[in-house]
Amino acid sequence: MVFKIGFDNEKYLQEQSREILERVKMFNNKLYLEFGGKIMYDYHAARVLPGFDPNVKMRLLQMIKDNAEVIMCIYAGDIEKRKIRADFGVSYDADTMRTIDDFTDRGVTVRAVVITRFNGQPAAEAFKNKLERRGVKVYTHGFTKGYPTDVDTIVSPEGYGKNAFIETEKPIVVVTGPGPGSGKFATCLSQLYHENQRGVNAGYAKFETFPIWNLPLKHLVNVAYESATCDLKDVNMMDNFHFEAYGEVAVNYNRDLEAFPLVKRIIEKITGQPSVYKSPTDMGVNRAGFGIIDDDAVQEASKQEIIRRYYRYACDYAMGIASEETAQRAEMIMKNIGAKPSDRVVSEYAKKAAFDAKVNDKGNEGVYSGAAIELKNGEFVTGSNSPFLHAASAMVLNAVKKLAGIPKEIPLIPDHITEMVAHLKQNIFMRGNVSLDVEETLIALAISAAYNPSAAFAMEKLKDLRGCEVHLTHIPTPGDEMGLRKLGVNATSEPEFATNHLVNA
Incomplete structure (x- = not known):
């Protein structure tokens, strides 16, 4: 299969940088931007969007670096378990250090590292010491009291108030981590709480490439996202909140849709005013869909990625890494699009x-x-x-x-x-x-x-x-x-x- 370009990086960079800079204006010039997925080496995106630069998100941050700085999050339990980033075979703590180097080499300020859900884990303590002795500012955040149901406790001195406030200087604070469950979202809301306590009307937004909200639910790019997250059981769904608010169809995924009512309540409790967001899609700033220039090339690339994921999970099951349910789910997704291994x-x-x-x-x-x-x-x-x-x-x-x-x-x-x-x-x-x-x-x-x-x-x-x-x-x-x-x-x-x-x- 001869490679065909399906994605325009320059068009995407223009759209994406404009969207982020517009969003920060909505919030007293202080925005906490949760970066999901991978900032560097995003090879899934490069495979399903042929032509996508795996490091284009870093290029984006370089474009806005005068207005942006970074907080890195890593879950203490992932350090303790030596969790591995599958695409590189490196541990999350090693990946965090490498990412800090990547940011620094490109002139993007890393303000601090936050070790989340910290409870004195020895390996996490050693990681903290290692970073601090190399001049990196490190904070530890514990479990949030009351989370997820008791909003009054969550948004109080006993909840987010227990976390140390991370001093930042620039209008845009990118909050990222080596993988899912790193504590990015909790860190953003903790910072929002402290900012509002200090009289700063800071805001929150979410940057995730997939699923692409303005593509059809069953577009193969979005189906490939489901296949890539079989182990997380992510399911793409229509954003009913968005449709009710605007009468427009948008795609999101189950975890964001399930969490939205709670997230909205927490933000409203923090700010003391109605949320500007009427849907989880509203919270996003993703413009990847506008970078697609050849839909046929993207669809075929996504089909091939779905087959690759089938093989990947089948091997992970054979090696004891993935469950049988996960492997079967990947196979079902492949069959549902009419594909087979021989494709x-x-x-x-x-x-x-x-x-x-x-x-x-x-x-x-x-x-x-x-x-x-x-x-x-x-x-x-x-x-x-x-x-x-x-x-x-x-x-x-x-x-x-x-x-x-x-x-x-x-x-x-x-x-x-x-x-x-x-x-x-x-x-x-x-x-x-x-x-x-x-x-x-x-x-x-x-x-x-x-x-x-x-x-x-x-x-x-x-x-x-x-x-x-x-x-x-x-x-x-x-x-x-x-x-x-x-x-x-x-x-x-x-x-x-x-x-x-x-x-x-």
Whole structure:
């Protein structure tokens, strides 16, 4: 499938920055803007809105940085449990520190970090100490007394009043975090309470890309959001509050709709006046829908993402990460749009590669794995496993050979290098499997490139794999998964393990 642009970043930036700056004028020039989703590296948005810059929201903040600063939230329980951000394989606390660096490098002020629902957790305390000793201001907020039903207690010195007030200077305060449940919303309302106690009529708004409120309920972009949040059980719904207030159709999701009456009551209690918001859609500032320039391209990209999510949750279930209900929900969403796994064409090429390997007895110890990649020009390249290479490793080498115009039979990595790496793994690390995973293969390729011009030329083609579609016939090993992630490909796999070994190395 040749890549087609469906989204205009510049149009989106103009629309979005104007909307935020208009919103802050409504609230005495002080707006707490809850940023849902990912500010940096939003690859879900990039996959369903082809052409969307994964870092466009950071570019947005850079545009308004003279008027904006950031508060980072992280839930103490996520620090304690070492919760992992799935797309990067890094913990939430490490991701928070990296995000602070990203903001700082781009000239966006990070005012403070808030550890939410803090109750003396040792790991959270250690994280606090680490940040403070590096010069980062850190606050801790506990559980809000009375939440969620007792509004009088929530909005009182015993509720939000118990939280320390975070001093800010700029009109727009972006409140963000590494993932859902980080405490962004509670932090915004706590700040609203303290601002109003100080006579500042501050306001609240919400920035979330999905679901896109002005697209149809069953538009595949919105369905892809449901698929991506199967584990959260998010369901897109018509915003009945918005329709009753304005007679206009708008799309929101169940959690926002369920919470709106309570949120409205809390805001009205804080401000002492009727809320300017008549619906949860009113609270949002999302203008992503206005950046779509090719709906057909967006619909097809979203369909492919729904299939990817089916594979993802099926594998997570096989590995014990996701529930059976979550995996079944992802499958149901895929079937409801009339899609099937084979619509991800690259998966069929991977299966054929495994089949051919078995027919020709070219696997490793009775295991026959296949991998395939769809290049940006629509060509498919495959690989299969061998005693010295994983299937994904062979696929990567074959792909860069193709892009570099190097014949497939010419080796990029000399035998003596693979043999020495195998010796290291087997005789020094004492590992049974000597076959090179993707990470190891990339290192071996870099070593070979030092004195082999063909390998050096091929290595430069690795960057052309970013954004390509990849499928494996077996769940990748950690080294394969990390290597493919670094290459920036969109990888899926069948929910099958390559061997019966419980530790897949």
